[in-house]
Amino acid sequence: MIGKLGGHDDTIVAIATAPGIGAIAVIRLSGTAAIAITSKLFPSKDLAAQPGHTLHFGALHFEGKVIDEVVVSLYHAPRSYTGEEVVEISCHGSPYIQAQIVEACIASGARMAKPGEFTQRAFLNGKLDLTQAESVADLIASNTAASHQTAIQQMRGGFSRELQALREQLIRFSALIELELDFSQEDVEFADRSALYQLVEAALVEVAQLVKSFKAGNVIKNGVNTAIIGRPNAGKSTLLNTLLNENRAIVSDIAGTTRDTIEEVLNIGGILFRLIDTAGIRESSDLIESIGVAKSLEKMREAGIVIYLFDVAELSAAEVLAQVASFEAEGISYLLVGNKVDLLADAETKFSSIPGILFISAKDHSRVDALRERLVAAVMGGSVNTENTIITNVRHYTALQEVYSSLQDVKRGMDEGLPGDLLALDIRRCLFYLADIAGEVTNEDRLDYIFSKFCIGK
Numbered sequence: 001m002i003g004k005l006g007g008h009d010d011t012i013v014a015i016a017t018a019p020g021i022g023a024i025a026v027i028r029l030s031g032t033a034a035i036a037i038t039s040k041l042f043p044s045k046d047l048a049a050q051p052g053h054t055l056h057f058g059a060l061h062f063e064g065k066v067i068d069e070v071v072v073s074l075y076h077a078p079r080s081y082t083g084e085e086v087v088e089i090s091c092h093g094s095p096y097i098q099a100q101i102v103e104a105c106i107a108s109g110a111r112m113a114k115p116g117e118f119t120q121r122a123f124l125n126g127k128l129d130l131t132q133a134e135s136v137a138d139l140i141a142s143n144t145a146a147s148h149q150t151a152i153q154q155m156r157g158g159f160s161r162e163l164q165a166l167r168e169q170l171i172r173f174s175a176l177i178e179l180e181l182d183f184s185q186e187d188v189e190f191a192d193r194s195a196l197y198q199l200v201e202a203a204l205v206e207v208a209q210l211v212k213s214f215k216a217g218n219v220i221k222n223g224v225n226t227a228i229i230g231r232p233n234a235g236k237s238t239l240l241n242t243l244l245n246e247n248r249a250i251v252s253d254i255a256g257t258t259r260d261t262i263e264e265v266l267n268i269g270g271i272l273f274r275l276i277d278t279a280g281i282r283e284s285s286d287l288i289e290s291i292g293v294a295k296s297l298e299k300m301r302e303a304g305i306v307i308y309l310f311d312v313a314e315l316s317a318a319e320v321l322a323q324v325a326s327f328e329a330e331g332i333s334y335l336l337v338g339n340k341v342d343l344l345a346d347a348e349t350k351f352s353s354i355p356g357i358l359f360i361s362a363k364d365h366s367r368v369d370a371l372r373e374r375l376v377a378a379v380m381g382g383s384v385n386t387e388n389t390i391i392t393n394v395r396h397y398t399a400l401q402e403v404y405s406s407l408q409d410v411k412r413g414m415d416e417g418l419p420g421d422l423l424a425l426d427i428r429r430c431l432f433y434l435a436d437i438a439g440e441v442t443n444e445d446r447l448d449y450i451f452s453k454f455c456i457g458k
């Protein structure tokens with residue numbers, strides 16, 4: 001199966017490192033002629049005679065001149081990233097040198113790689129399954145520690161493995177049920193219905209969890225909208241500054257935006273919190289009054305989470321409770337934060353009727369750490385656990401929803417005592433989507449689409 005991106009016979013070349021000036025850069029070649037092409041430029045050693053996984057230092061020549069002194073890494077097929085003959089040339093990081101080397105490789109018979117083509121070849125050669133290949137894209141694009149962890153986890157195949165196990169069991173059942181169909185006259189049951197039922201029930205729980213994790217996974221990738229709400233002088237600006245001083249996301253944390261177009265963004269525990277309307281907080285010191293109640297409700301609904309900050313000396317427990325009731329009525333997720341505890345020693349007693357309040361002093365920076373922890377915990381649904389498999393990919397998400405609904409159909413079918421041939425249909429539908437996730441039923445166009453999202457050199 002070879003996509004439109006080109007056949008395996010071509011040897012492709014691209015700069016594998018980030019664009020710009022660095023200490024070193026890596027030019028990667030993959031394909032049958034990778035070593036032969038490099039040898040033409042690297043006269044000091046007979047590269048073709050060298051074993052794989054070795055490094056060779058020497059000068060790289062092109063058009064009678066030395067371009068650079070480089071280190072050549074050799075990988076013989078199939079023990080390479082793509083499964084093909086691969087050469088990586090580490091050179092000095094000047095863009096001029098990099099361009100010269102790529103040009104020299106092309107002049108010697110390679111062609112420029114298309115985006116994602118290295119990884120596509122790895123996939124076509126069975127080095128990665130599709131979910132793993134897509135995680136490579138996520139890994140390249142990952143901005144924060146948490147999204148990096150998620151991508152690494154998927155690439156190592158945690159997610160694929162879980163689904164593979166389910167698939168194997170379902171295949172076994174569907175084979176047994178289909179065998180029954182061959183003996184339909186005799187009214188036998190080879191497939192143990194209660195074992196199948198148990199498998200389907202367990203799988204439903206697992207798949208539901210994966211489907212749910214999409215939301216958390218998306219948050220990790222894209223950040224969560226956060227609003228700090230409270231009366232004038234509650235301490236919102238003070239809290240904001242404290243958080244920004246320690247957690248302001250650096251520009252490179254944030255994908256696809258430039259400094260002037262983005263709102264304030266915090267990076268807490270690897271999760272990006274995008275602060276809504278921080279300009280409003282700074283200028284008017286009162287979001288609710290400045291933009292009107294209806295508008296502020298709209299803002300709060302836009303937020304993934306609202307930090308409700310109040311002055312413990314100013315507000316009564318009843319006033320806070322009224323606020324809580326309106327959050328609840330609106331289905332807004334919120335954190336209750338009582339500020340200025342330095343002014344009121346027995347704040348906890350005053351508000352003891354309201355569970356879950358976090359007491360801080362924004363001015364003294366006291367307990368702001370606990371607030372950060374609460375924010376992360378709220379996003380992760382109770383705990384930050386990067387060991388859990390998290391779905392971050394829309395394609396997986398939709399396929400998993402289909403897996404879930406077909407499993408439900410299997411279960412319902414068994415509840416209603418459906419005959420084996422009808423059960424087998426639903427099991428097959430489920431198997432189709434499971435295979436789809438691993439990239440085993442897929443067409444060239446869709447593959448091209450997936451890989452075209454990669455950057456060149458990967």
Ligand code: GDP
Pocket residue numbers: 230231232233234235236237238239281285286339340341342343360361362363364
């Ligand atoms: P905002 O209107 O909600 O943005 O409130 P500000 O951040 O402007 O704070 C209002 C006033 O409360 C300022 O004078 C702050 O210095 C003061 N303030 C904020 N946090 C605390 C705190 O934790 N303790 C005390 N004592 N004062 C605070």
